[in-house]
Structure formats: C-alpha cells, structure tokens
Amino acid sequence: MDSLLTRYRNVSILAGVLFLQVIGLGVQVRRKNDMESSRLIRVWVVSAVTPLEKGFIWAQTSTGNLWRNYLYLRGVRDENRALRQQIEQLRLEQVRLSDDAHQARRLQALLGFKEQFISKTVAAQVIGSSGSVQSRTIYIDKGERDGLAVDLPVITAEGIVGKVLRVYNSTSQVLLINDQTSGAGAILESSRLQGILRGSPTGQVLLEKVMADEQVHPGDKVLTSGGDQVFPKGLPVGTVMSVEKGRESFLDIRIKPAANLSKIEEVLIITEKQEREPSLAEEGAARAVDILADRLPSVPQPAPGTVVGAKPAAPGATPASGAAASPTPASPVSGQPKPPVHKTPEAAPQGEPAKPPAPPQTGASGQDQ
Amino acid sequence: MPITYTSSEQIEVYRFSIPVTIAVPLLAVFLQAFLPQRVHFIDLPLLVTIFFAVARRSQIAGLLTGSVIGMLQDALANFPIGVYGIAKTVVGYGASSLGVKLDVENAGSRFLVTLFFYIVHEVVYFSVARGLVRLELAWSWPHELGAALANAVLAVPLFMLLDRFKQRA
Numbered sequence: 001m002d003s004l005l006t007r008y009r010n011v012s013i014l015a016g017v018l019f020l021q022v023i024g025l026g027v028q029v030r031r032k033n034d035m036e037s038s039r040l041i042r043v044w045v046v047s048a049v050t051p052l053e054k055g056f057i058w059a060q061t062s063t064g065n066l067w068r069n070y071l072y073l074r075g076v077r078d079e080n081r082a083l084r085q086q087i088e089q090l091r092l093e094q095v096r097l098s099d100d101a102h103q104a105r106r107l108q109a110l111l112g113f114k115e116q117f118i119s120k121t122v123a124a125q126v127i128g129s130s131g132s133v134q135s136r137t138i139y140i141d142k143g144e145r146d147g148l149a150v151d152l153p154v155i156t157a158e159g160i161v162g163k164v165l166r167v168y169n170s171t172s173q174v175l176l177i178n179d180q181t182s183g184a185g186a187i188l189e190s191s192r193l194q195g196i197l198r199g200s201p202t203g204q205v206l207l208e209k210v211m212a213d214e215q216v217h218p219g220d221k222v223l224t225s226g227g228d229q230v231f232p233k234g235l236p237v238g239t240v241m242s243v244e245k246g247r248e249s250f251l252d253i254r255i256k257p258a259a260n261l262s263k264i265e266e267v268l269i270i271t272e273k274q275e276r277e278p279s280l281a282e283e284g285a286a287r288a289v290d291i292l293a294d295r296l297p298s299v300p301q302p303a304p305g306t307v308v309g310a311k312p313a314a315p316g317a318t319p320a321s322g323a324a325a326s327p328t329p330a331s332p333v334s335g336q337p338k339p340p341v342h343k344t345p346e347a348a349p350q351g352e353p354a355k356p357p358a359p360p361q362t363g364a365s366g367q368d369q
Numbered sequence: 370m371p372i373t374y375t376s377s378e379q380i381e382v383y384r385f386s387i388p389v390t391i392a393v394p395l396l397a398v399f400l401q402a403f404l405p406q407r408v409h410f411i412d413l414p415l416l417v418t419i420f421f422a423v424a425r426r427s428q429i430a431g432l433l434t435g436s437v438i439g440m441l442q443d444a445l446a447n448f449p450i451g452v453y454g455i456a457k458t459v460v461g462y463g464a465s466s467l468g469v470k471l472d473v474e475n476a477g478s479r480f481l482v483t484l485f486f487y488i489v490h491e492v493v494y495f496s497v498a499r500g501l502v503r504l505e506l507a508w509s510w511p512h513e514l515g516a517a518l519a520n521a522v523l524a525v526p527l528f529m530l531l532d533r534f535k536q537r538a
Contacts, residue, residue: 010428010429010462013429013432014428014432014458014459014462022455022501025451025497026501028449028451029449029501029503038444041440041450045398045444046445048395049395049399049402053402053403128402129409131404131442131446132442132446134446135446136406137445137446180505181448201504202507261406262406262407263405
C-alpha cells in the first residue's frame with residue numbers, strides 16, 4: 001500500500017488538491033451568499049494587490065496631469081473660445097428650462113409626489129478590474145471607511161455603471177451592468193415599457209422580459225425604472241441597438257450602454273437618497289422636463305422614427321403637455337456633492353402603461369453563488 | 370521540431386528565490402487587472418504558471434503554484450474561488466510533467482507548450498464554470514484558438530524575461 005502511494009504520490013496530491021477545491025466550490029455555490037465563506041481570502045488578495053494598483057494609478061494620473069496642465073496646452077485658446085460660445089447658448093437654454101422647472105415643481109407639489117433626491121455621492125477612481133473575461137467587475141479606491149456599502153448604485157455623468165458588490169476597508173468591487181450576473185429594472189423612455197436589464201456571457205447589455213408584440217426600435221432611450229430598489233428612477237442606461245424576436249414570446253433587445261463600460265476612469269457612488277415632497281421654493285438645476293415626463297400620466301407621442309407601443313393610454317390617462325411629452329433624457333448627476341437629481345415616485349403615475357415584469361432584486365446580490 | 374526528448378540527466382532543474390516566487394505571480398495578477406477589457410483573453414497568471422511549472426520540473430510544485438495563482442485570480446473576480454484554481458492546478462501539473470520529459474527551453478517549444486496548455490486551461494475552466502458553478506459561458510473555437518495564439522506569442526518574450534530569475538538547483 002505504501003509503495004503504491006509512493007509510486008502515485010504526485011497523482012494522489014493532484015487529486016487531493018483538486019478534490020479540496022471542488023469541495024470549496026461546492027460550499028460556496030451551495031451558500032446563496034459567498035461573502036462569508038471566502039471573504040478572508042478575498043480580503044487578503046485585495047489587500048495585497050490594490051496598494052500596487054493605487055500607486056500605479058497615482059503615478060499615472062500625476063504624470064498625465066503634469067503633461068496636460070503644464071506642458072501640452074496646444075489649442076487651449078480655441079477651445080476656450082468655443083466654450084465661451086457654448087456657455088452663451090447654455091444660458092439661453094437655462095432660461096427656458098428654469099421656466100419648465102418651475103412649472104414642474106408646481107405640478108409635482110399639486111400631485112403630492114414624493115421624489116428621491118440624490119443627496120450624497122462619493123467620487124471614486126477606478127484602480128483595476130478583475131482581469132477575467134467572464135467576470136466584469138472593477139475595483140474603485142473607496143471603501144467602507146468612505147461610507148460605501150454593498151448594493152449602492154454606481155454611476156457616471158453619462159449613465160449607470162453598476163452597483164457595489166463587495167466592500168473592503170479602502171476599496172470596493174463594482175459589478176458592471178454588462179456582467180452576466182447583474183440585473184436592474186429599466187424602462188424605455190418613449191413607450192414606458194418596463195423590462196429587466198441583464199448582462200450576457202459575452203458582455204453585452206440586454207433588456208429582457210419585453211413582450212414580442214411591443215414595438216421597440218433601435219435608438220430608443222432606456223432609463224432606470226427604480227423598481228430594483230438600487231438605482232433611482234430615471235437615470236440613463238443607454239440606447240436600443242437592435243431588436244429581435246426572442247424565445248418565449250419576448251423580444252431580444254440589445255442595449256448600447258450610455259457609459260463606456262470598458263473605459264471607466266472615475267465614477268460616482270450614490271451613498272444617500274432622500275425621499276421628500278418637492279417644494280415650490282426649490283429652483284434646482286433643470287431636469288424639469290424630465291420630471292414632467294416622468295411624473296405626469298402621458299400618452300406616448302407617435303413620432304416618426306421613434307416607436308411607441310401603439311397602445312392606447314390607460315383609462316384615466318391625462319394627455320401630457322408639450323413639455324411633458326418631450327423625451328429629453330434625464331440628466332443624471334453633476335458630480336457635485338448635492339446635485340438635485342432623480343426621483344422615484346412612491347406609486348407609478350396613473351395611466352402609465354403598466355408593463356409588469358417583476359422588478360428584479362438586482363441579480364447581483366443574489367448572484368454570489 | 371523544437372521539442373526534443375532528453376534523458377533525465379540532461380534536464381536542468383531550476384529554482385527561484387522566495388521574493389521572485391511571491392512577487393512574480395502577484396505582479397502577473399496585478400498587471401492582468403490593468404489590461405483593457407478587450408484584451409482580457411491574455412492570461413498573464415497562466416503564462417507565469419506554465420513558466421514556473423516547466424522550469425521547476427516538479428509536479429507537486431507545479432500543481433501547487435497553479436493552484437495558488439488560480440485562487441489569487443479567483444479572489445479578484447466575482448464568482449466562487451476555485452474556478453481558475455482548478456484549471457491552473459491541472460495546467461501546473463501537466464506543464465511540469467511535460468517539462469520532466471521534454472526539453473522545453475527554446476522559443477519554439479515554449480510557443481507550442483503555451484498554445485496547448487492554454488486550450489487545456491480553457492477546457493477545464495469552461496467545464497468547471499458550467500458544470501459546477503452554472504455560469505453561462507459562450508465557447509467559440511475561433512476565439513479560443515486566436516487567444517491561444519496570442520498567449521503563445523506573448524509567452525516567448527515573457528519567458529525569456531523570466532529566465533533571468535532562474536537559479537540552478
């Protein structure tokens with residue numbers, strides 16, 4: 001027996017190591033949440049790797065800033081001139097939007113809707129990724145000591161990015177929306193159709209659970225629906241890239257994310273949302289048009305090129321005002337600590353065509369096999 | 370053909386200092402995290418696993434090195450720890466077994482060995498990920514072969530660089 005073991009010692013050790021790893025995998029898969037079972041190993045590895053990553057990013061940023069801010073100033077005058085012109089245009093736009101804002105707040109107050117305001121955000125820098133083809137996660141340089149917690153939404157100025165998956169002392173792991181284990185509630189801006197946003201094994205973002213008899217067209221804008229209890233309602237997700245008939249009478253809708261998920265450098269983590277009724281006194285930065293569009297019961301306007309479900313408004317629906325029907329995308333967060341941002345009503349507006357897929361419990365937290 | 374059979378007397382066994390043994394795998398995992406997403410098919414931890422396994426020519430050292438590097442990689446991902454661990458354990462064992470029998474010190478043989486073990490790694494990885502963890506993965510032969518070629522090409526200069534850390538046992 002001894003000689004047999006000695007003879008096959010290496011193979012025995014190989015089998016033993018593999019067996020232990022399979023058992024370890026089984027334990028993690030069996031538990032719904034692997035946060036506890038493998039946390040220690042993850043903390044060690046993250047603690048070993050992230051200081052290097054932070055140092056590297058710091059050096060890279062410092063060198064880049066030195067180059068951009070002090071050495072490479074070509075074209076700055078022209079850019080300055082163009083920006084001044086843009087400011088003038090934006091001022092005109094602001095006048096129009098402030099009127100809309102005032103009107104929207106008045107109507108909101110009349111309707112008694114509660115809003116979710118993003119009252120606190122934390123800016124963070126991306127310091128690395130998982131380095132794996134199948135695992136679409138990134139690491140950021142903020143963690144528990146900065147007030148971050150699991151399941152907080154992560155966004156950029158362009159749109160949503162993902163949510164916090166794991167939190168360590170000074171770093172966090174963010175699950176991107178194109179990871180196959182992620183999920184979020186989403187709504188098509190023009191038709192108000194709701195679906196579930198998921199990542200695919202190949203890293204694409206898909207909108208699922210939209211019935212095949214609905215009309216969705218490339219170019220339609222997709223926003224967060226707020227139904228997942230993670231992302232506030234109305235944040236930009238992306239635009240529809242393609243629509244195909246899928247299985248089980250649902251559409252296969254591919255989304256082009258608003259945020260460039262493969263080139264994220266900085267993100268905002270929404271650490272605090274406040275729910276309150278809007279007051280007339282507030283004259284925050286615009287988005288009034290969006291508030292109207294989101295809050296008021298509206299009949300989708302059939303415009304050429306944009307496809308609306310061609311469904312009649314539900315009984316009781318009130319035709320929207322011109323501003324309300326305007327499908328201006330919600331502008332998310334400005335990066336300031338207290339931007340007046342998005343809102344989620346307690347109840348869906350009356351008459352909103354209800355497309356019912358159950359709001360996902362953002363798969364990711366449940367995905368931790 | 371660059372791969373040649375050698376007698377066990379001709380095979381040189383190398384060892385590495387402790388700082389190199391610890392720092393190189395960590396550096397590989399660290400650099401992997403910095404690769405742009407579109408080139409994540411480059412698997413630096415796998416290349417390091419193959420290099421150490423072939424150079425040490427010890428099956429136990431090879432499988433343990435692969436196991437540790439794989440689990441390091443798993444810890445940074447969002448799926449259970451062990452998926453990369455199992456795949457790299459098998460590769461570490463296989464590469465060191467091959468290193469015992471064949472001379473895999475020249476560029477041509479290193480290219481072929483990496484090409485072969487990349488495919489082995491992916492097959493084991495996909496089997497474990499789909500069979501045990503129920504991950505949905507899309508297998509594509511053209512993609513896998515292309516990735517294997519890219520890794521094999523990268524392995525040649527990388528192994529030459531890592532040769533500098535070898536010490537004769």
